[in-house]
Amino acid sequence: MKRRxxxxxxxxxxxxxxxxxxxxxxxxxxxxxxxxxxxxxxxYLKGLGMTLSATLAAYGLGFVLxxxxxxxxxxxxxxxxxxxxxxxxxxxxTPFLVQLTIVYFGLAPLLRIDSKFLLGTCALGIFAAAYxxxxxxxxxxSVQRGQFEAARSLGLSRGQTxxxxxxxxxxxxxxxxxxxxLIALTKESSxxxxxxxxxxxASARHVGxxxxxxxxxxxxxxxxxxxxxxPLSLLARRLERRLGRSDxxxxxx
Amino acid sequence: xxxxxELRGVCKRYGxxxxxxxxxxxxxxxxxxxxxxxxxxxxxxxxxxxxxxEAPDRGTVLVAGRAVDAGHREIDxxxxxxxxxxxxxxxxxxxxxxxNLTLAPRLVRNQERTTARERARALLDRVGVADKGxxxxxxxxxxxxxxxxxxxxxxxEPVAMLFDEPTSALDPEMVGEVLAVMRKLARQGxxxxxxxxxxxxxxxxxxxxxxxxxGRIVERGPPGRIFDAPxxxxxxxxxxxxx
Numbered sequence: 001m002k003r004r005x006x007x008x009x010x011x012x013x014x015x016x017x018x019x020x021x022x023x024x025x026x027x028x029x030x031x032x033x034x035x036x037x038x039x040x041x042x043x044y045l046k047g048l049g050m051t052l053s054a055t056l057a058a059y060g061l062g063f064v065l066x067x068x069x070x071x072x073x074x075x076x077x078x079x080x081x082x083x084x085x086x087x088x089x090x091x092x093x094t095p096f097l098v099q100l101t102i103v104y105f106g107l108a109p110l111l112r113i114d115s116k117f118l119l120g121t122c123a124l125g126i127f128a129a130a131y132x133x134x135x136x137x138x139x140x141x142s143v144q145r146g147q148f149e150a151a152r153s154l155g156l157s158r159g160q161t162x163x164x165x166x167x168x169x170x171x172x173x174x175x176x177x178x179x180x181x182l183i184a185l186t187k188e189s190s191x192x193x194x195x196x197x198x199x200x201x202a203s204a205r206h207v208g209x210x211x212x213x214x215x216x217x218x219x220x221x222x223x224x225x226x227x228x229x230x231p232l233s234l235l236a237r238r239l240e241r242r243l244g245r246s247d248x249x250x251x252x253x
Numbered sequence: 254x255x256x257x258x259e260l261r262g263v264c265k266r267y268g269x270x271x272x273x274x275x276x277x278x279x280x281x282x283x284x285x286x287x288x289x290x291x292x293x294x295x296x297x298x299x300x301x302x303x304x305x306x307e308a309p310d311r312g313t314v315l316v317a318g319r320a321v322d323a324g325h326r327e328i329d330x331x332x333x334x335x336x337x338x339x340x341x342x343x344x345x346x347x348x349x350x351x352x353n354l355t356l357a358p359r360l361v362r363n364q365e366r367t368t369a370r371e372r373a374r375a376l377l378d379r380v381g382v383a384d385k386g387x388x389x390x391x392x393x394x395x396x397x398x399x400x401x402x403x404x405x406x407x408x409x410e411p412v413a414m415l416f417d418e419p420t421s422a423l424d425p426e427m428v429g430e431v432l433a434v435m436r437k438l439a440r441q442g443x444x445x446x447x448x449x450x451x452x453x454x455x456x457x458x459x460x461x462x463x464x465x466x467x468g469r470i471v472e473r474g475p476p477g478r479i480f481d482a483p484x485x486x487x488x489x490x491x492x493x494x495x496x
Contacts, residue, residue: 150343153304154357154409155333164356168347 036211037220040203047203048224054121054199055189059182061125066132073137084133091130097191099123104195120192128185135181139174140166172243179236183229190225200224257281257444258303258335258413263312265298265468272298273309274468280413285445287455287476290465291491296448299465300415303446304335317412333361336406336414340422342398344390350377350401351386354408361409369408376404380434396427400434413444420451452496456480464488 026032037044072084091099103123113119143166151161193202204221208214258280265273273295280286288296301307302314305321305328314321316331345353354373358364364372377383380400382393390398399419406414416435420428432454439445439458449455455462455476462479464472464487472485480496483489 144343146339146341146343147345149306150337150339150345151357152329153306153332153335153337154405155329155361156357157329160360164360165345169345172347 030215032216033213034216034220036213037207037216040207040211040217043203043206044200044220044224047198047200047221050117050197050199051186051189051201052228054117054124054192054197055182055186057117057121058124058128058189059185061121062128062132062181062185065125065129066136069129069133070136070140073133074140088130088133091127096124096127096188097194099127100191100194116192116195116197120189120195120197124185124189124192127188128181131184132178132181135174135177136170138177139170142173143169175243176236176240179232179239183232183236186228186232187225257284257317258446259315260299260302261313261315263299263302263309263314265295265302265307265309271468273302276312276468276470278463278470278473280444280446282412282444283442284460285439285443285447285458286461286463287459288446288448288463288465289450289452289455289491290471294465295468296465297417298468300337300417300446300448303415304332304337306337329361333357333409334412336403336409336411338399338402338406338414338416338419340418342390342395342402342422344398344402344405346390349387349389350382350393353390353401354405357405358408373404373408376407377401379407379437380404381430394427395423396430399423399427399431403431403434403438407438413446414438416445416447416449418448418450420449450495452480452492464491466491 069084069087072080073088075081075084100120100123103119108114108119147165147169148161151165152158156164189199190201192199193205196202200221204217207217207220211217258278260276260278263273263276265271276295276299278286278299288299290296298307302309303316303321305314308322316335319327319331321328321331344350345356348356351370351373354376355364355366355369358369358372359366374383374386377386380403382397382400382404385393385397385401390401393401403414403419419435420431423431428451432451435445435447435454436458447455447459457476459476461473462476463470464479464483464485466487472479472483472488479488480492483492
């Protein structure tokens with residue numbers, strides 16, 4: 001019952017704030033004109049498609065690389081551990097825009113790659129992997145050492161222990177931060193316009209430049225980003241609640 | 254001695270700290286040996302050496318005549334033969350009680366799902382939690398958890414069972430139900446090596462009591478003699494504090 005009234009209150013506040021925002025924009029002296037933006041709707045949709053595909057491709061790459069990094073950071077070999085540490089430090093210690101520029105102007109000509117999509121998603125995936133590796137590592141390390149020992153004492157091999165005891169417990173705890181990372185990556189992908197990838201940000205810039213309706217062009221793109229990120233964030237919160245409940249007993253995923 | 258546990262000259266150090274110093278101990282088939290001694294005396298480390306969770310620096314550990322320090326695969330197989338019960342239960346929280354019991358038999362022994370489930374039901378009945386099979390561990394009391402943990406170890410049909418302070422994390426009113434299960438197990442002829450502070454249980458159930466201090470075995474003998482007429486001053490001192 002308490003939950004229901006809380007949801008109602010949240011909804012009311014959200015609607016009030018949005019209404020106030022729209023009212024404030026409308027009553028200003030600025031003359032609104034969303035027709036140019038509407039004219040370019042196909043460009044927006046193309047941009048949206050590119051944003052989604054670049055984000056998902058980068059997420060996939062980040063996921064695989066991230067697991068490798070997490071494994072490397074927990075390796076028994078010092079050299080392997082250190083290499084992974086170095087990777088994480090270098091990537092997390094520099095802005096993505098700088099990394100993207102280095103890849104685009106430095107590595108791409110060297111490696112003779114000219115697909116902007118490939119370059120952009122690789123750069124973004126490499127960036128994401130550093131963060132996702134930390135999520136995986138924290139998730140695996142959150143499973144108590146005693147769980148590992150209990151499984152081994154029953155005769156399970158190392159691999160069986162990881163697969164049937166450690167990963168299932170770790171993965172549940174990683175779902176919320178992994179969803180958060182997907183949201184962050186969706187937004188981060190807007191920087192790919194910088195190398196000329198025709199994603200949503202590029203669409204907005206194009207519309208703004210051609211119609212001089214920059215304000216409207218970017219309000220539209222902001223709304224488009226929100227239609228991706230808000231549902232994801234609601235989903236993450238829902239999962240977190242359900243998982244919290246199952247940790248205390250009952251309710252499987 | 255072939256079905257039992259044997260430690261010969263086992264030594265283990267953590268840096269400067271001596272965890273085990275020249276341990277010689279044999280537990281015969283069907284024998285119940287209770288290890289007593291202050292915290293940090295090496296009881297836990299000794300148990301962990303028996304199923305290979307710790308590797309001794311020197312000496313050998315034999316289970317059913319096989320060396321525990323053998324190669325990787327061999328040690329997995331050996332672990333399956335020795336059940337271990339932990340102080341903090343270590344049930345798998347993402348699995349139901351029944352799944353906790355069937356996981357290892359299915360993966361390690363390739364048991365059929367139905368066979369494994371039937372055997373799990375029988376074991377849960379034996380430890381008195383037959384009605385909890387579909388529940389998750391988090392919903393159980395401490396005493397129930399530990400009884401399920403014992404059943405989980407028994408599901409592998411071990412030749413011997415190790416108990417690492419199985420009642421130390423329990424509320425006092427739940428100690429009895431766990432000890433009752435262990436008592437029953439001992440009477441059925443299970444080989445048991447138990448680290449415990451339950452002197453009453455040791456006196457009643459153990460064939461032999463071993464007193465450890467600072468990684469050494471100070472004294473060993475039948476419970477009557479150890480408790481009523483300890484030969485060593487250190488044993489007397491310890492017992493006067495705990496009895």
